[in-house]
Amino acid sequence: MRSRHIARLTIVAGAVLAAGACASPGGVAGISTRPPVPTAEAVAAVPGAPTATIPAPTPPATSMPQVVVSRPPGDEPVRVPPPRLSKFTYAFPVKDCRTTYESRLLVLPKTTIWANRGCAFVAPVGGVVDEVNSKNRWKPSTDRGPDREGRFVSLIGDDGVRYLGGHLDTVSPGIRPGARVTGGQVLGRVGNSGNARSTASNLYFAISWKTDPSLWWVRRGMVKPWDYLDAWRDGNRSLSPAEETRAVMKRTGAAPACATLCVSKPVPAPKPTRAPDQKIPLGG
Numbered sequence: 001m002r003s004r005h006i007a008r009l010t011i012v013a014g015a016v017l018a019a020g021a022c023a024s025p026g027g028v029a030g031i032s033t034r035p036p037v038p039t040a041e042a043v044a045a046v047p048g049a050p051t052a053t054i055p056a057p058t059p060p061a062t063s064m065p066q067v068v069v070s071r072p073p074g075d076e077p078v079r080v081p082p083p084r085l086s087k088f089t090y091a092f093p094v095k096d097c098r099t100t101y102e103s104r105l106l107v108l109p110k111t112t113i114w115a116n117r118g119c120a121f122v123a124p125v126g127g128v129v130d131e132v133n134s135k136n137r138w139k140p141s142t143d144r145g146p147d148r149e150g151r152f153v154s155l156i157g158d159d160g161v162r163y164l165g166g167h168l169d170t171v172s173p174g175i176r177p178g179a180r181v182t183g184g185q186v187l188g189r190v191g192n193s194g195n196a197r198s199t200a201s202n203l204y205f206a207i208s209w210k211t212d213p214s215l216w217w218v219r220r221g222m223v224k225p226w227d228y229l230d231a232w233r234d235g236n237r238s239l240s241p242a243e244e245t246r247a248v249m250k251r252t253g254a255a256p257a258c259a260t261l262c263v264s265k266p267v268p269a270p271k272p273t274r275a276p277d278q279k280i281p282l283g284g
Contacts (some may be wrong), residue, residue: 018140086240088125088159091184092232095120098191103226108260110206111223112228114232117201119190124185124232127157129179129187132214134171136193143195144265146216149204150194153187154219156210159242164219166204167196208240209249210278219257222248 047208092099097119101111131154138147147165153175169191180186192201206221207228213219223245231239 007174025247033136039275082236082238085238086159086236087238088157088241088242089183089231090125090228090237090239091119091122091231093124093165094190094203095122095164095184095186101226101229103230105224108206108221109224111203111225112114113205113229114200115167115190115203115204117189117191119201119203120186121153121168121188121190121203123155123157123181123185123187124163124181125155125157127155127163127181129154129161129175129177129181130154130162131170131219132176138194138197139150140195142265142267145258145262146213148195149220150196150224151188151191152194152204155181155187159240160209160239161212161242162208162219163247164204164206164208164221166206166220167192167202169201171191207245209245212221212254215255217260217262218256222252 036223063174081187086166086199092112094115099115099119101113103111105177119211131152133150133152136147136150138144138150149164151171152164152166153168153171156160165187167190168188171188172186174180175187190203192199194204196202196204204220205225206219207221207225208218208222211218223241225241228239
C-alpha cells in the first residue's frame with residue numbers, strides 16, 4: 001500500500017514538472033529554466049496522496065544598509081602659474097593701494113585709476129623715461145591739450161610701448177628724460193593735478209607709442225588698456241600690449257591727426273588800458 005502511494009505521488013510530481021517544462025521553455029530571456037516546485041494544492045488533488053511538507057518560499061534578499069563614508073580632508077589646491085605670453089614682466093601701475101577703474105571706453109582710449117592721494121605710480125615695465133612734466137601748467141581758462149594731464153611721466157618700455165601716468169601729485173626725485181627705470185620702480189605719486197583738480201585723486205593711465213612731443217594727443221592714449229590692467233592685477237603678468245599697439249599704429253599711422261578733444265579755449269584778449277588824460281598848460 002505504501003509503495004502504491006509513493007508511485008502516485010511520483011506520477012503527480014512528474015506531471016507537474018512536465019507541465020511546467022512545457023509552459024516555460026528554457027533559454028528564453030527573462031524566464032527561469034528551473035523546474036517548478038509542486039504546491040500543496042497540487043499534491044492534495046491526487047487521491048490517496050500522503051500529506052507532504054512543501055518548503056516555504058525563500059523571502060527576497062533585503063538590501064544591505066548603506067554605510068556613510070566620511071570624505072577625508074584634502075590638501076590645499078596647487079596654484080598653477082599662468083602660461084608665459086611674452087618675454088616681458090609687467091606690474092600694475094599703482095602699487096600697494098586699493099584701486100578701481102573703468103573697463104570700457106568713455107571718451108578716449110585710456111582709463112582713470114582711482115586711488116588715494118600719495119599712492120605710488122610705478123613703471124609697468126622696465127624702460128627709459130621719455131617725458132616729464134613736474135609743473136602743473138593747466139589752467140581752466142585755456143584748457144590747453146598738452147597741459148590737461150597736469151604733472152605726468154611717460155615711459156618708453158623695453159617692449160616698445162609708451163606708458164603715461166598723469167594727474168600726479170609729485171614726480172619722484174631722479175625721474176627725468178633719459179633715465180633708466182625698472183618695472184615696478186616708483187615714478188611719482190597719485191594726485192589730481194591738471195584738469196582733474198575738481199575730482200578725487202586718480203591716475204590717468206594711457207598706452208600709445210613714441211612720437212614727437214607736439215603730438216600730445218597720441219601721448220594721451222591710443223590703445224584700450226583695461227584688458228592688460230586686468231591681467232597684471234590678477235596675476236598674468238606677461239600679457240603684453242606691444243602687438244596691439246603696433247597694430248593700431250599701423251592702422252592710424254605713426255602721426256595721426258587729432259580727432260577728439262583737440263581744441264583749447266581761446267586765450268582771452270588783454271583788456272585795453274586808457275592813457276591818462278594829458279593836462280594842457282594854460283596860456284599855451
